[in-house]
Amino acid sequence: xxxxxxxxxxxxxxxxxxxxxxxxxxxxxxxxxxxxxxxxxxxxxxxxxxxxxxxxxxxxxxxxxxxxxxxxxxxxxxxxxxxxxxxxxxx
Amino acid sequence: xxxxxxxxxxxxxxxxxxxxxxxxxxxxxxxxxxxxxxxxxxxxxxxxxxxxxxxxxxxxxxxxxxxxxxxxxxxxxxxxxxxxxxxxxxx
Numbered sequence: 001x002x003x004x005x006x007x008x009x010x011x012x013x014x015x016x017x018x019x020x021x022x023x024x025x026x027x028x029x030x031x032x033x034x035x036x037x038x039x040x041x042x043x044x045x046x047x048x049x050x051x052x053x054x055x056x057x058x059x060x061x062x063x064x065x066x067x068x069x070x071x072x073x074x075x076x077x078x079x080x081x082x083x084x085x086x087x088x089x090x091x
Numbered sequence: 092x093x094x095x096x097x098x099x100x101x102x103x104x105x106x107x108x109x110x111x112x113x114x115x116x117x118x119x120x121x122x123x124x125x126x127x128x129x130x131x132x133x134x135x136x137x138x139x140x141x142x143x144x145x146x147x148x149x150x151x152x153x154x155x156x157x158x159x160x161x162x163x164x165x166x167x168x169x170x171x172x173x174x175x176x177x178x179x180x181x182x
Binding site for chain 1 (some may be wrong): 097098102106116119122123127128129130131132133134135137138139140141142143144145146153155158159162163164
């Protein structure tokens, strides 16, 4: 499949669209309030996905990850997402 | 409670610690692979939480959000988290 040399890490944040109710977020907001955190305006809960993948460059990685999101990871009818891609650095 | 004037948005990313198995992530990796995305090294799935809150300054907001994470939002035995706090800008 050609020369693939670079490893990238994609950080994907997925949230329900702001027009969509988030009952889980409301429950957490209430629980935090009951614990004494009284200055909360809103809580929204979503998914966070980290994908490490091989790709020839960042632009290509970005395209691939956007396709992953739109094909499988995100339900675009009710969710929106943000992707951030960086070279993967071994810890 | 004094004068609270600033609104901040806290973006919290929660992932299982790397020593902990992530079966949901493995399932997604397999599904993506079956869809033709063959250059994936790993997939980790976690939670993403956005909290808007009122606080006198960013440092205080950061302290409060860290306390929320450690009290309720994150299970520190198996999860780790990252917080990013910014002034809230109305869209």
